[in-house]
Amino acid sequence: MRADCANCFALCCVALPFSKSTDFAMTKPAGTPCKNLRQDFGCGIHTGLRDKGFQGCTVFDCFGAGQQVSQVTFGGRDWRTHPATAATxxxxxxxxxxxxxxxxxxxxxxxxxxxxxxxxxxxxxxxxxxxxxxxxxxxxxxxxxxxxxxxxxxxxxxxxxxxxxxxxxxAKVPGRKKNHRGADLMGARLPGANLRGANLRGAYLIAADLKGADLRTADLIGADFRDTDLRDADLTDALFLTQPQLNAARGNPATRIPPSLTRPAHWTDRPGD
Known part of the structure; x- marks a missing residue:
């Protein structure tokens, strides 16, 4: 359930739409190849996506669906060589x-x-x-x-x-757990907050300040972490946390994450990151 781009026909770069915004430098309709897509299905600006205004591309993760569709569902027949397969x-x-x-x-x-x-x-x-x-x-x-x-x-x-x-x-976490299920916590100031064992399912945490927060065993399924400050936070055994959520947030080398996930490359100690 990890993306293997080498065995995918760049489906995320073609099948999905995106609109010009802080995440994407241009608008692209569904089913249209991104202008940065090469003939070999590689990205022409892969190493500079964030610098060129395509932060959304660095956040997205297909959980391995790309290679499944490319190599299994369609048996290795790509949409360029077999255009009749493209729409489906x-x-x-x-x-x-x-x-x-x-x-x-x-x-x-x-x-x-x-x-x-x-x-x-x-x-x-x-x-x-x-x-x-x-x-x-x-x-x-x-x-x-x-x-x-x-x-x-x-x-x-x-x-x-x-x-x-x-x-x-x-229930194994001692003490009373906070319930912020579906809560609007956009821009909330919660540095150092004790959210251990909290219910944050579907919570809106866009641009929230969670520096140094304790998020161990917190349920984070569906939580929106876009531009959330997770520097020095502890998400060691957070429940149902995904790679796209981490990719969308801001962290640093001191941010503790589950061992099954990867520390995003843009998490640094530079001011503003």
Whole structure:
């Protein structure tokens, strides 16, 4: 569930739309190749994306959906050599990306429940196994099936299991836990805040100041970390944190993150970063 761009036909650079903004230097409709895309499916400005106004590209992560669609769903037939595949391939890619993100969270939930000793963990673990298997089966469906796929029922069932997992894991954290589920915390000043075990599912943390905050075992699924200041913060065992969330935030070498994730290259100690 990690992106392997070398085995993808640059689907994120073609299938997805973006608008001129602080994240993108230009507007591009869905299904149109980015002007920076090379013939070999590489990015012509890859090493300078942020400097050239394409910060959004450095935030995005497909969770491995790109290579799945390119090499498995379409059997290595690229949209340039086989243009008849283009429209369906570009429709399938976002659907596959949603499936792979769900796989990412379900896999983490399985790992978390394996470590729990409470009685409720055993049936939950079984249900998570079933949900993971069901989701995995969908990733192997054919192009036409995936093009019509509605992930909503699958996601609703999985989300209930992820929430139950979160509640069981966070219950082990001593003391009263803060509940900021879906809260508007844009620009909030929370340096050094004790958010250990907090519920921050879907919270809007855009440009919030969380320098030095304790986010261990906090549920961060769906939290918006765009331009959030995470310098010196501790997210060591934060729940359901993803690479795109980290990529969208600001941190430094002292920011502690889960070992399964990668420290973004733009996290430095330079002022303003």
């Amino acid at each position: 391939m570009f429709t399938v890619f976002p659907a596959m990306r949603n499936l792979h993100e769900l796989l990412f969270h379900l896999t983490e939930a399985l790992t978390l429940t394996e470590a729990l000793t409470v009685p409720a963990a055993r049936p939950l673990h079984t249900q998570l196994h079933t949900a993971l298997a069901d989701t995995t089966r969908w990733t192997g469906a054919g192009p036409e099936t995936l093009a019509e796929f509605d992930i909503t029922p699958l996601r609703q069932k999985a989300n209930a299991l992820l929430l139950e997992t979160s509640e069981l894991v966070r």
